[in-house]
Amino acid sequence: MTPAAILTAAKARGLRIATAESCTGGMVAVALTDVAGSSAVVDRGFVTYSNAAKQDMLGVQADTLAAHGAVSEPVAREMAEGAITHSLADLAVAITGIAGPGGSEFKPEGRVCFGLAHKGAPTFTETIDFGALGRDRVRHAARDHALALLSRALQP
Template identity: 55%
Template sequence: MLDTETLDLARKVNDRLTVAGQIMVTAESCTGGLIAAALTSVAGSSAILYGGFVTYANEAKSEMIGVPATLISAHGAVSEQVARAMAEGARTRAGVDLAIAVTGIAGPGGGSDTKPIGLVHFGLATPSGTLHQEMRYGDLGRTQIRAETVRTALAMILDVL
């Protein structure tokens, strides 16, 4: 179901979180739960993964993980500000060590000149603060953008562990 590279990254995340004794949560929009799916493809992942919030609709971002609707209105759902708020909200709601959040435009529609298809914002909330990363994958197609987003999210987690 998942490619070898993604599974390898998921195993490494599981291993490092296990060694660190940490638990994480996901907050996913454009990936629709694929990051959590990658992590749960690894045996023993229940020890490191609290669960995941699939917050596809703007209302879900607000109601499930506390992203202020005013923040979404001001910056758009696909923004650094919302990615950070998603990660922080998920981490707080789950009461865990680490939260990864993604929000982006996977296409085939929905892009604009300022927010093109393939734009994804990542938020990673830890006890030390919240990191942000922006990726512009280009119009690779919906499936490929989502797959690249999962790999980037897992690599981002590894970078902080």
Template identity: 60%
Template sequence: MTVSAADILEVAKHRGVMIATAESCTGGLIAGALTDVPGSSAVFDRGFVTYSNEAKAEMLGVDMALIETHGAVSRPVAEAMAAGALDKSNAAITVSVTGVAGPGGTVAKPEGMVCFGIATATGVRSETRRFGAIGRHQVRAETVNHALKLLLNSIATL
């Protein structure tokens, strides 16, 4: 099921919720999908593109020890990214993504593995999806769609 960014923005506007994103493997595509919709500035605060580990640490406050221990593609790092975006924005909800878009990967972290984080004032949660070796473009597209689904479901419960 494909989620409409316009639907997310409508629900966020209705609930008075600001959104921020923290993206690694998508390079800003989630923020781009949201800001493609006219009027998105009413509920989209900002997007952090933190492709490098240094950017994750500098822009979002992700502890480098966390990255060294778990790797950049991990649920703990996705959670820290989402929490950092919440802390450094005016948003009430943030979504983060970090993954292996491909080509390549390892046995433990194969192509198509993406970790997602969602943060609100009530806490942070994360999950991992394995989209498979479907190609870089398709992994990124599936990641954007899943992140939008997470946002829509999470905003509806705020």
């Protein structure tokens, strides 16, 4: 589903969308708001690159960050749920990962964690290892995957 189709489907269901992004720096919000008329569906986008921003803007818990690190499904879950709590949205997608260069043995370059929160439903999380594709390609792959998550959430 294209960003335009995501917006059309959300509008038809009366849903508002928020994004919570770290390693993509707002790329999902840009993809959605590049579409004319997106203001009818997109409530807001949070770019929470630092741990402090994740805590201040989305309510991610310091204990969660300390126990799991920023690149983890528990943090992606709290980001997505925080985006719902701190917005007028019904549906939120969150992204936190290591675009590169760099990484570690335990959290390699290209690892990205996603969260998808929908009011009234359990929050979905997953981790995708895109591999060391290079910073730009990892970020674009993460953006595209987040859009696919929104698309799946809007399927009838």
